[in-house]
Amino acid sequence: MQASLPEFQNDATQVLAISCDPTFSLGAWAASAGFGFPLLSDFWPHGAVASAYGVFDTAKGMALRGTFLVRPDGTVSFAEVNGPGEPRDQDGWRRALGAV
Numbered sequence: 001m002q003a004s005l006p007e008f009q010n011d012a013t014q015v016l017a018i019s020c021d022p023t024f025s026l027g028a029w030a031a032s033a034g035f036g037f038p039l040l041s042d043f044w045p046h047g048a049v050a051s052a053y054g055v056f057d058t059a060k061g062m063a064l065r066g067t068f069l070v071r072p073d074g075t076v077s078f079a080e081v082n083g084p085g086e087p088r089d090q091d092g093w094r095r096a097l098g099a100v
Contacts, residue, residue, distance in 0.1 A: 004090060005036050013097065018042050018049055020056075020063050055081055069096050 009015045015037040023041040030039045042049040050056035050063035069078035078096035
């Protein structure tokens with residue numbers, strides 16, 4: 001994502017990453033990787049946001065890899081869900097953004 005950030009983040013689009021990891025872990029990871037987008041913590045209540053988007057695996061206590069395009073009114077216009085370690089299709093993201 002970071003390498004392609006200019007394609008996805010602009011005056012009309014904001015990239016946000018949300019993880020069930022604690023804030024301090026995310027801060028260290030973002031700083032070491034030099035991310036140019038915010039990383040948000042869904043640590044407590046654990047997985048509440050992931051659950052709301054239907055990607056929280058309660059048996060494993062972690063979120064699946066969900067990618068969502070959320071319009072300003074809160075409507076989800078694109079969703080892609082991948083398991084841990086599965087690659088994501090950035091071309092699908094490009095098509096979804098192009099359709100907005």
